[in-house]
Amino acid sequence: xxxxxxxxxxxxxxxxxxxxxxxxxxxxxxxxxxxxxxxxxxxxxxxxxxxxxxxxxxxxxxxxxxxxxxxxxxxxxxxxxxxxxxxxxxxxxxxxxxxxxxxxxxx
Numbered sequence: 001x002x003x004x005x006x007x008x009x010x011x012x013x014x015x016x017x018x019x020x021x022x023x024x025x026x027x028x029x030x031x032x033x034x035x036x037x038x039x040x041x042x043x044x045x046x047x048x049x050x051x052x053x054x055x056x057x058x059x060x061x062x063x064x065x066x067x068x069x070x071x072x073x074x075x076x077x078x079x080x081x082x083x084x085x086x087x088x089x090x091x092x093x094x095x096x097x098x099x100x101x102x103x104x105x106x107x
Contacts, residue, residue: 003042004093004097005045005046005049006049006071006075006097006100006101007074007075007078007093007094007097010042010045013045013046013049014039014040014045016049016071017039017045017048017049017052018039020052021037021039021048021052024055028055032048032051032052032055035051036048036051037051037052053068056068068101071101072098072101072102074101075094075097075098075100075101075102076098078094078097078098079091079094079095079097079098081094082094082095
């Protein structure tokens with residue numbers, strides 16, 4: 001089974017991290033790098049998304065919160081597509097991804 005992060009492939013997750021990271025100020029970027037942000041390699045991409053998520057939860061940057069809302073919308077769309085396909089396993093995975101996105105937004 002293909003590895004995914006919130007329903008995204010490695011490249012998609014890496015791109016999402018980079019887009020979010022680029023919206024931060026240089027000082028914010030330095031802060032996240034000091035905490036271990038690295039966006040290369042599957043484990044680092046996952047860790048970087050976790051670090052970005054923790055940063056989102058602090059509510060410091062309104063642009064970052066918009067990206068969390070974007071992640072929820074995409075997860076909801078994938079969930080609806082999975083339901084329409086009738087593939088129970090895809091529905092379960094998409095539902096799990098939706099829950100993760102909602103947790104990220106509302107924590």
